[in-house]
């Protein structure tokens with residue numbers, strides 16, 4: 001059975017839901033702690049959402065310097081699949097595994113809603129089980145989800161096809177080009193602001209969409225690990 005590491009930083013909130021999503025998808029979750037200096041031989045890593053280090057300095061900035069991130073960065077460069085969800089996406093940008101930055105929502109408020117997304121890119125370790133252009137609905141909950149990049153970075157992101165998800169119907173935070181999620185050039189590292197781990201069971205998932213649209217990310221990585 002594939003093993004997926006879930007990293008807990010001080011202030012992480014969604015590690016248990018991420019572990020549950022991994023289990024429902026059919027893999028074994030492995031607890032990783034921010035002080036770990038290796039990733040215990042896992043097949044993939046999830047950086048879950050939350051408020052690591054109380055969002056001090058900038059969301060994800062302190063976590064990006066933790067020992068475990070040294071190992072995650074090293075693994076990611078060799079092709080280890082890594083998924084950053086919300087605060088995890090912020091950590092990936094702060095670690096420079098993904099380009100750009102997440103800043104305060106343009107309306108300056110924390111937002112919590114079921115959000116429609118377009119799956120723009122399916123050639124990644126985490127989205128292969130979706131159809132290109134598929135519409136999915138998963139929860140979104142953050143204060144700093146506004147994706148910004150320099151004009152050169154944005155041109156490169158769009159030119160290389162690194163946009164994985166875009167917001168549909170409603171602009172929740174002012175992100176450039178409605179970008180909700182990105183991948184690195186190789187496609188093994190994916191970060192997104194909305195929370196797929198909260199849409200993996202009928203009874204708890206959003207009322208619109210299938211309710212379990214988030215499961216596709218976790219199923220996708222297992223398929224990609226099988227090759």
Ligand SMILES: NC(=O)CC[C@H](N)C(=O)O
Nearest residue numbers: 049050086087142143144
């Ligand atoms: N749900 C989350 O992971 C929130 C991330 C971060 N603390 C923010 O508010 O933007």
